[in-house]
Amino acid sequence: MSDPHKPLRVGIAGLGTVGAGTVNVLRQNAAIISARAGRPITVTAVSARDRTRDRGFATEGLIWHDDAVALATDDNVDVVVEVIGGAQGPAADTVRAAIRAGKPVVTANKALLALHGAELASLAEEYGVPLGFEAAVAGGIPAIKALREGLAANEIISVSGILNGTCNYILTVMREQGRDFAEVLADAQAFGYAEADPAFDIDGVDAAHKLAILGALAFGQPVDFAALHVEGIRRITALDIAFARELGFRIKLLGIAKRTADGVSMRVHPTMVPEAEEIAQVDGVFNAVVAEGNFVGRVMLMGRGAGAGPTASAVVADLIDIARGRLTPIWGVEGYALGKLPALPMSAHQGAYYLRLMVRDRSGVMADVTAVLRDAGVSLQSMLQHGRAPGESVPIVLVTHETTEGAMMQALSAIANLDSVLEPPALIRIGAA
Numbered sequence: 001m002s003d004p005h006k007p008l009r010v011g012i013a014g015l016g017t018v019g020a021g022t023v024n025v026l027r028q029n030a031a032i033i034s035a036r037a038g039r040p041i042t043v044t045a046v047s048a049r050d051r052t053r054d055r056g057f058a059t060e061g062l063i064w065h066d067d068a069v070a071l072a073t074d075d076n077v078d079v080v081v082e083v084i085g086g087a088q089g090p091a092a093d094t095v096r097a098a099i100r101a102g103k104p105v106v107t108a109n110k111a112l113l114a115l116h117g118a119e120l121a122s123l124a125e126e127y128g129v130p131l132g133f134e135a136a137v138a139g140g141i142p143a144i145k146a147l148r149e150g151l152a153a154n155e156i157i158s159v160s161g162i163l164n165g166t167c168n169y170i171l172t173v174m175r176e177q178g179r180d181f182a183e184v185l186a187d188a189q190a191f192g193y194a195e196a197d198p199a200f201d202i203d204g205v206d207a208a209h210k211l212a213i214l215g216a217l218a219f220g221q222p223v224d225f226a227a228l229h230v231e232g233i234r235r236i237t238a239l240d241i242a243f244a245r246e247l248g249f250r251i252k253l254l255g256i257a258k259r260t261a262d263g264v265s266m267r268v269h270p271t272m273v274p275e276a277e278e279i280a281q282v283d284g285v286f287n288a289v290v291a292e293g294n295f296v297g298r299v300m301l302m303g304r305g306a307g308a309g310p311t312a313s314a315v316v317a318d319l320i321d322i323a324r325g326r327l328t329p330i331w332g333v334e335g336y337a338l339g340k341l342p343a344l345p346m347s348a349h350q351g352a353y354y355l356r357l358m359v360r361d362r363s364g365v366m367a368d369v370t371a372v373l374r375d376a377g378v379s380l381q382s383m384l385q386h387g388r389a390p391g392e393s394v395p396i397v398l399v400t401h402e403t404t405e406g407a408m409m410q411a412l413s414a415i416a417n418l419d420s421v422l423e424p425p426a427l428i429r430i431g432a433a
């Protein structure tokens, strides 16, 4: 790396929401950043697909590269910020090229880290360069630093939370304003919260990328995206949001990673969270990360999980660490892992469930449904049905006591096959972070 007293020269690959945000933070807060870093941090080179686009800042004096890999190997660049996105292609090529050129990398790319994190860390260690990724998890919340450094004395028992700003924003606005899913998603895209392909957000994949990273750091395990159970919010309806309210719940997309004596379970799915839980109050683009350590107990961090300013704040925090020469092992422990506990399947999960059915309103329907639940060994806590519409389709809601996922799935498929059940049932797990 360059002389520690000289400015740290940054090349930014990708000038969208996060890249442009990073230029703005570095310029607007230059004095305070320089004081904290011990030297100025200056952008010298940039790369993006479209040179002509107005990004709200002056590009005069910056070296422009059409090819991000060329930026990574430019002699005027000491550190590469990769904010292109995507687990393969130009983002991965740029990160590998920068590391091979002996340059530290800062990335916001959780897809890349969740799928290739161990390989990239190994490459970075081989070349002796840091790889920062604070921006990749929960945007502006310093979740990586908290888990990897602040809680380093603890055995971490669980790490969980609201990890996708787009989904939390959609669920919040649907609940508060009764607006339509597609319309609210369009707003989240306009605010710069969503991924280039918003299916990653709404199908739970983005939250799963982040949970895979948190799980690896928390438990000292190699990052293992394939071990996660992932469900998104596509099938959450206004009707379920209304029933949740009536039952005293809020629907949140939670990521939950837990270590037990048998292994590690990691899951992302919509969850009915009791309204009184702190995490139920985390709304809009805000994320929350809850960690439990064997000495510290529970720690909860909350803040904006997406958007230009919060994400750029995390990118710049990593740049300041690099400028200062503050180094920790990339995955928190030497050699990327303490060991490998077995991944527990979703079928091992135990909990309570919310089940909403659309049934033909006629006598005997409830008896058929409860008989299926009884045969599967699932015990009912409560039931809701409003009004009558003889012969027509009406919603009924069932809330179970704690049971096993296996029993619930068996009951669900039998219920879905009943003649009087007119639509695929909606199932939402009840729980909290």
Ligand SMILES: NC(=O)C1=CN([C@@H]2O[C@H](COP(=O)(O)OP(=O)(O)OC[C@H]3O[C@@H](n4cnc5c(N)ncnc54)[C@H](O)[C@@H]3O)[C@@H](O)[C@H]2O)C=CC1
Binding pocket: 013, 014, 015, 016, 017, 018, 019, 047, 048, 049, 050, 066, 067, 068, 082, 083, 084, 085, 086, 090, 108, 109, 110, 111, 135, 136, 139, 192, 193, 194, 195, 196, 305, 306, 307, 308, 311
């Ligand atoms: N938007 C957000 O709130 C957050 C985004 N992230 C991550 O940050 C990364 C960037 O996200 P956004 O800024 O939202 O994306 P974006 O779509 O707004 O920007 C991507 C930028 O990359 C450029 N680009 C695409 N292909 C390129 C190539 N071959 N060479 C050079 N530049 C290229 C585009 O021209 C654009 O300027 C992604 O990995 C995303 O997951 C992480 C946290 C929050």
Ligand SMILES: N[C@@H](CC=O)C(=O)O
Binding pocket: 136, 138, 139, 163, 164, 165, 166, 167, 193, 194, 195, 201, 206, 305, 306, 307
């Ligand atoms: N699309 C992501 C962006 C931040 O990681 C989100 O909505 O949380």
Ligand code: NA
Binding pocket: 134, 135, 136, 137, 138, 139, 140, 141, 142, 143, 144, 314
């Ligand atoms: Na973060």
